[in-house]
Amino acid sequence: MPITAHIGRRTALTAAGALAAAAVLPPAAPAATRTPTEVTIAKIVGNRAVNQGRIAIRLPAIAENGNAVPLTVAVESPMTAADHVKTVHIFADANPFAEVASFHFTPACGRAEASTRIRLGETQDVIAVAEMSDGSVYLARQEVKVTIGGCGG
């Protein structure tokens, strides 16, 4: 399925960053062209590599109600003292305030999973950034369409 057709330039840049395990965020784009989300993520990540995988974002592909979109984020981890998820940040890039939530975990949590409802003003990618106890960082994103509806079928 070709996905390039609908990816904007800045999405493509961050996606490319996420894909390349050795690449760092932000990519080569000058600071002035970065979105607030990208700036914030860049601050969190610092000069660490951004990895793909381990994060499962569960969101409806198309929101029934943009004012309350059910979100579950889960990160694969043994959640031991030596190897656990410390924090998961959620961003909604096109919202006026893109920083939706940060969930903090300890090994006592048993698993790194959180559910909430978020508000999405328009169609956009929801981004999850997970910081691990060993300092590694993971990033995942999923598009959620917020539509005015109307029907075929």
Add this chain to the structure above:
Amino acid sequence: MLARRDLLAGAAALAASGSLAAAAGERLSEDALLRFAPLGQVTLLHLSDLHGQLLPAHLREAEINRGVGGARAEPPFLTGAAFRRWFGIAAGTPMAHAVSAEDFERLARSYGRMGGLDRIATLVAAIRADRPGRTLLLDGGDTWQGGWPALASRGAAIVAAMAPLAPEAMTGHWEFTYGAEQMRALIAAAEAAGTRFLAGNVQDREWNDDVFPALHLFERGGVAVAVIGQAFPYTPIANPARLIPDWTMGIQAEKLAERVAEARAAGAEVVVLLSHNGVALDRALARRIEGIDVILSGHTHDCTPAPLTVGRTLLVASGAHGKFLTRIDLAVAGGRVVEHRHALIPVFAEAIRPDAATAAAVAAARAPHAPLLDTVLAETETTLWRRGTLNGTWDDLICAALMAETGAEIALSPGFRWGTALPAASPITMEAVLEQTAITYPNVWRRSMTGEQIKALLEDVADNLFHPDPFYQQGGDMVRAGGLGFVLDPDAPKGRRIDALTLLASGAPLEAGRSYAVAGWAAVGEEVAGPPVWETVAAHLRRLGTVRIAPNAAIRLA
């Protein structure tokens, strides 16, 4: 991707069933339509998207059914000769008329109307008699909505008419537009007649509990067959959520995978997904979820003369309005399907004897409304039809009525795929108008919209149809527009698919900042107070007397 050998096997099975054996111009007999060499332990029958169409009708397939990306070059996004070639169907044959809009007027006259619930009942009864204890009739939903008997009775007349057929299970979409309370009452009536309503993807909004049973394990021919129901996942978005305020839906692929595993764990040797997802989404789901043997795919009104295959999953679709009945026989060994045989049976009404009990039920459903339905409003000199990615002539007529009766410069009409066709030189009855318009939120609205808002609306709908990922596609066709010209490029990025917007009255480009008077119907947001659209269309038709609609040249694909 459909492998060549699957195609050939499908074509061979079709030929064996009698539908393809007919030559151009030949009339099929009931025996020929039913001809089928039984196979294995289980026979599945699939009927979907009846849309309350109790009587035989003319049904014109899409001339344009545009897909995006790679999907564009394979079913279901092929039409006419390309569709026929893919499935090996010769031009001019009865099957060609059933699956293609080519030469529609002439072939419609030659082969007559299609469908009719009493004819379908005859086919079902014959197959059940041939395969006692082995047959499951499964209804893909969109059965209880469409036409006036359905709407006037809030679905009850269709439930009653379906009772003689008694499908073993069904799922739904437009059924939800009667509202939660009425839907529960209808389901209780259907269950009393032997039909289970299955939908694994409808949950209570507060606690996320399942509202309906997700699956049922049937025993047929000594084989455990699990049927999982999947309602149209975007019902609360595509239709008014206010009608089912406490229920949430969605595709829920992970949950579906769990249901499949659950069914296997419970001993299912065959897993069937009775789906109202539409073909593109079902194909994407089949790629993601292991273990489904057969997907019976409704919603998009496509038909598959041979099954599509994704890995070991067979995907079949059975058209709409009772035009087709699918039969698929399964041989099961060692807990899996080892062989199948399939026929898409075209329901040629003139060839099939009506089933007496169903004919009586159909007559009873229609009789109270006969004076209204038989009212002739006008005569059409050109064929009225709806199906296709862009405006059909029925839609052009509805848009013209909206503009003429409200004084709006622009009209918008939903891209519904349901609705019958009316050949040239036919009277336009109230029944025909209601077959295009009968819904529970039919009210006409008129408001001021800026050019920018109009463009945004068209782009929004276009993205719901032409998003490159089927998980984001809602099915249906492009919103119909009157008074407006534009060029649609489905492959363009979101927000850039609509170009060259023109106000037809002046021939001037649509201005982003100017306000335009726009009329429409079927608002999915808040309730609106205007008259039901069929009254608007009827008033317009009475004034016109004679209708002549040229194909829409103002709206086209890039």
